[in-house]
Amino acid sequence: MPITIATFNANSIRARLDLVSQWLDREQTDILCLQETKVQDPDFPSRPFEKAGYHTLFRGQKSYNGVAILTKHAPEKIRKGLYGHDEEDARFISAVIQDIPVINVYVPQGFAVGTDKFEYKLRWLRDLLAFVKNNYTADCPMILAGDFNIALEPIDLFDPEKYRGQVTFHPDEQAIFREFLDWGLVDVFRKHHPEGGHYTFWDYRIPNALKRNMGWRIDYILATACLAEKSRKAWIDTRARALPKPSDHTFLAAEFD
DNA sequence: ATGGTCGGCAACCGA
Numbered sequence: 001m002p003i004t005i006a007t008f009n010a011n012s013i014r015a016r017l018d019l020v021s022q023w024l025d026r027e028q029t030d031i032l033c034l035q036e037t038k039v040q041d042p043d044f045p046s047r048p049f050e051k052a053g054y055h056t057l058f059r060g061q062k063s064y065n066g067v068a069i070l071t072k073h074a075p076e077k078i079r080k081g082l083y084g085h086d087e088e089d090a091r092f093i094s095a096v097i098q099d100i101p102v103i104n105v106y107v108p109q110g111f112a113v114g115t116d117k118f119e120y121k122l123r124w125l126r127d128l129l130a131f132v133k134n135n136y137t138a139d140c141p142m143i144l145a146g147d148f149n150i151a152l153e154p155i156d157l158f159d160p161e162k163y164r165g166q167v168t169f170h171p172d173e174q175a176i177f178r179e180f181l182d183w184g185l186v187d188v189f190r191k192h193h194p195e196g197g198h199y200t201f202w203d204y205r206i207p208n209a210l211k212r213n214m215g216w217r218i219d220y221i222l223a224t225a226c227l228a229e230k231s232r233k234a235w236i237d238t239r240a241r242a243l244p245k246p247s248d249h250t251f252l253a254a255e256f257d
Numbered sequence: 258a259t260g261g262t263c264g265g266c267a268a269c270c271g272a
Binding site: 011062 | 261262263264265266270271272
């Protein structure tokens with residue numbers, strides 16, 4: 001029985017309720033990881049997703065951040081927040097679904113290189129790496145998905161020369177990201193699409209960024225090698241970014257046998 | 258053509 005998983009930075013789940021509902025209706029993905037839900041837990045719009053057959057897990061806060069997992073199959077061993085960070089940490093949520101551990105993250109954006117926010121991004125990433133290494137083994141199925149706010153290679157953003165050394169395309173971020181890959185995680189989209197020019201994020205502040213394909217690939221579905229071997233395809237749904245009232249990100253999805 | 262991003266949330270902050 002194949003299983004499909006997707007990730008989407010919604011930039012407010014309430015503003016994107018129709019878009020996400022319609023996407024699930026059409027795609028029928030088993031697991032959807034959401035970031036930047038921007039809603040406190042009592043206000044999370046669970047009901048429409050439950051009516052559509054999904055369990056909802058969420059950890060949010062006022063105005064900023066917030067992560068959620070929507071899953072057709074019952075989640076087990078739910079965890080909210082990353083050790084060593086605030087109890088209210090709304091950037092990490094995980095569960096075991098169909099015997100596969102799934103971690104959904106919203107990595108700090110980092111603002112600008114040389115600032116406290118950038119150092120916090122690096123620290124958060126290192127803590128996540130330690131958490132993964134301490135709690136999982138690379139030779140068992142596991143998925144780490146979400147918005148990493150890092151483009152890894154020059155082919156993962158539209159103007160690498162312009163942005164080299166800046167936040168989201170800086171060697172210090174990339175070095176930590178590569179440690180996840182070195183440990184045994186595989187970038188599932190890259191596996192199926194070695195060529196560049198595929199993006200998941202287009203900044204609202206760049207006019208007609210989608211049309212001009214001025215984007216970044218900063219959202220990922222990472223899977224341990226044994227699971228990645230079973231991946232049949234991975235795709236980015238640019239159509240959802242072209243609809244009215246889009247998020248600045250779009251859906252990234254993968255299918256496993 | 259005489260403007261030019263969103264969302265949250267109520268003045269700006271974060272992305």
